[in-house]
Amino acid sequence: MSSKKKKKLSPTQQKYQAYAKIREPKRPVLLNSIRAFFVGGIVCTIGQVLQWVFMTYFNFDEVSAGNPTVAVLIIISVTLTGLGVYDHIAQWGGAGTAVPVTGFANTVASAAIEHRTEGYVLGVGGNMFKISGPVITFGVFSAFVVAIVRIAVKALGGM
Amino acid sequence: MLQGHQSWIFNNKPVILSSSAVGGPFEAKGPLAKDFDILHQDTRLGQDSFEKAEKKLIEQACEIAIHKAKIKKEDINFFLCGDLMNQIISSSFAARTLAIPFLGLYGACSSSMEGLSLAALMIDSKAAEYALAATSSHNSASEKQYRYPTEYGAQKPPTAQWTVTGSGAVLLGQRGEGPKVTCATIGRVVDMGLSDPFNMGTAMAPAAVDTIQAHFRDLNRDPSFYDLIATGDLGRVGHRIAGDLLRDHGLEIPPEIFTDCGILIYGDKQPVMAGGSGCACSATTTYGHFFKRMHKGELKRILIVATGALLSPLSYQQKESIPCVAHAVSIEM
Known part of the structure; x- marks a missing residue:
């Protein structure tokens, strides 16, 4: 859990989560x-x-x-x-x-x-596409960003 | 009658005239299979969707309970039912078929004892001659709503639990033969800030502990009063935490009488990770297994503490933590 999230927890909640953590099976x-x-x-x-x-x-x-x-x-x-x-x-x-x-x-x-x-x-x-939708969305968006970077670098005389 | 802060004592001793448990194929492979009235080999029960199958489960459980009690459906005054589906459709649709005056409940997996305690209250206060309480859950329907599609290949952690496919119903009356509902403790919502839907046992354990402590405080009883104290669906992870927490709070429950329906319902070889969960977990185990043992004379006094995680897929996505509740009902032979 991120430290930002932990800050919002009360001391009792933090104490319990630490208490529970040592009693939970770990992911192997x-x-x-x-x-x-x-x-x-x-x-x-x-x-x-x-x-x-x-x-x-x-x-x-x-x-x-x-x-x-x-x-x-x-x-x-x-x-x-x-x-x-x-x-x-x-x-x-x-x-x-x-x-x-x-x-x-x-x-x-x-x-x-x-x-x-x-x-x-x-x-x-x-x-x-409920589960795969985010992959497509961010995949397409990342490709777009990379393409823009490549065009910019090329225009500036790189590569 | 109110006892202490949050408990009811039922002086007129509402009688459990009959009970029923219906399960699916996975429950049929479990150690409690012989205690079910019907076990289905098909998770769809011949219906065209999992949601319709869940409705069918409730209908069957109620029909069996009514049939066993040898009374007419028309004589039942009220029907209390809850399930895990959005807008409790399984319960409402089953109530449409049954045509008994209906109150829908939602307490997530604590719905079983929520229904039983309210039905007992109705009978005790003479607000009803007969009251029917039921609850259900369906593994595939729950997975679809709360998590991922059933066939989606995602690895579940060892703290995950398996939602029971099944339904349990009890019919309560003013007089007759059978176990009696003697008291109930209504729990408050406890949230320890946990937000992992694959670790419900840990989230629910504090709610169970809170209710168990309240029960013994309100009734001024000792755990030795009971032959068996069972939590609803904490699973192996949550049950261990609950036991340790109770001990640390100075309430030692002997391990031989302290158990969990989520641990009992499936065998060690079944791939259920931490154990069973869902409304039907405590309902089928109590109304099937425990009541049979009471009738055989193996158990005289039991306390069932059904635990519920009151999250929704939306609240989880909005990064809300999981509020939990537990209700305890004491049943004596």
Whole structure:
């Protein structure tokens, strides 16, 4: 918790939180990191294998093989989400399953499935990007800022 | 009758004529499975949404309770019900089906004992001949409302709890056979400034401690009066903190009689992290498991302290901390 937030707490609240803290189980950070390293690595290796398959058997080059590779990973992730398996893998693998392609597909698919009961327009359409929306918003905005910086540097005679 | 500052003694001893517990597939795998009246294999109960399934759970629990008591639905004067959904839709919609004069309650997971204490008060004051109190929660519906979509892959910390899918109902009457509601202590809202929705046990423990202390102070009783004192859904984390806090405050409850519904309802092998939670956690455990044990004669006097975290997804996003409440009801055979 940030120190700014702590200041607002009364001494009794602070005392209790310290009291509770030592009695709570800790997140197993090291174990989680190791699992995330391997799970994330496995996902990336699958991606690498797919890219190799597309390059070797389907006449793609290194750049153009990217699109079908990502598409296959998305299909796998969405299928696992639909079958109710992905959240269990994520509970075990943690941050490893948040690797952009599969993690992102899972956020969109899970929200779409969840809100199917509220109809296609207000439910699926309105909620599909509920979790992934912030990523898109800030991703696009960051890209915009970086592009402006690059143009400015170029105009000033840099690069 | 008021006793002390915040407790009621029910001199006319409202009788629990019948009770029921309905659960889902996850509860069916738990150690208390045999104490449920119905266990569903499908979390949707054949309905097309989780919210509709939750309504169905309440309807079934109420039907079973009414059926067991062998009285007519029309004879019941009042129906008190609460759940976790926004605008307590599950309760209101079940009340539409039941067509019994209805009071909707919201005390988050403390709704079970809130309903039971108010129903007992009605019976005790002769404001009702029969009163039905019920509550429910649904794991997927709660996750959807409070946290993330059910299939979303996010890692939960070890302090997280698993919302029970189920519903419990009790039917109270003026006279008859069964356990009697003898007194109740209404808790005040306690907020220790915690704001993590994945750590409700820690947030709720002080509220439970406050109510338990008030109960023993108001009634001038000792914990040894009870065969069992159970908190609602503190889970392994919150229950341990509550036990330590009580001891530090000079109220030692022997560990063999002090338990938590959130710990009892699921087995050690089930992936529920710190334990169960939700309105149905204390409701199904009490109305199913504990009442069966009372009927068998294993328990004579029990105190149920249902704990509730009164947060909303909006208050959490606005960086508000989690206010908590607990209500205690004493039941004697």
